[in-house]
Amino acid sequence: MKAMKATASEENSGIVGVGEATPNVTETGDLVRVNVTVDGADSEWTIAFSRADHELLDVMKKAVPGSSRRWERADSHWRITADVQVMVDLCTALEQLGASVAKPDILSQRRPDDDGHSSAEYWERKYRSMEEAARWQHGRIQELEDERDGLEERLRVATMQSTVVEGWAEMLLATVGPALRESVFKALTKCLHPDVSGEDRTWLKQHRTMLQQQLNAARDKARRE
Template sequence: MRRPRVVRATVTVTPRGQYWAVAFSEYDDELFTALEAVISREKRQWDRDNREWRIFAGITQLCTELERFGAKVTWTNEHPRQPRETDDDVEHWKMQYEAMAAAAHRLEEEVLRLQDVVADRVPPAPGPGDWAEQLFAAVGEPLVDSVYKALSLCLHPDRPDGDTALMQQLNNARETVRKR
């Protein structure tokens, strides 16, 4: 099972027309190094006033890398102006596509993580034999008599909630274990 990651910082990604605005909740050397490694100097610009990076390139790979380093990436959908019917629309839809692809990638990773969690909680498929044989195999030979005695007190047909079929399975499993 995977260990939960410690969130180093929150990174907020906002589409802003011709670029992506990327803001960090706090400064982190490794996250900044990841940004430098993925986005070339020509494709990024620091906006001192807004304390955010302007990214003039695809954002999916950057977000994946930041998450790999432990950042929590959040997306906002705010747009500072209404889309116009120009070449900006192409960029706008390209950015929307990249944002959706990144979100789908994150969801796919979350599904895989949850499958790992569920796999760790689901018991293995039972082996051959009925429930009583599997129980005796699980507890081991030294405890077979103790387990038999405790269950026979509950399952014996003379008891109000007893069950003849279950008691017979318990008896058969005990005989099978004794023959080994």
């Protein structure tokens, strides 16, 4: 079989055969570094990665020589020619590095040549992969919290705007009459003006500004009448 190599830029980037996805959590609570899907039988296989990971791609390339793998751009996966034992060992190596590997039963039934679970190298790789996944999760959580705070502020502004009675300032100034109009206006301005409120919250400043503008318009209208 003739090897169909990816371009040099694709090889070096480490993103060949991968798309964007997020790490998830297994039933046992372990963080998943990358989802890997392996399919095939006998000596013909396909392998796809859920997101970019330089180290895992290097593991695959070391296990499968360039002449036995080719990148299929249309299907976004690698096509591999290898015997069952090579694929069993490859899947095991990926799992040891924190990947979640979906694979055919034939690859689950065979044992790797050397699982290495008692070696320091295995546990070091396991630790590094979990640390990387945890760091990614922490960053994503922070992004979601920031997004939540922004939505909370928008919700408060929208809620306040929707609960303001239209024409409230005009009704108020008309009710107190010309004699008290300026006194009421000045008293409310001390409470509503954003520059004297002492509040740093953007949503509250916006609401105060809106109310002050409505009060100013009502006062100007009352003066013209």
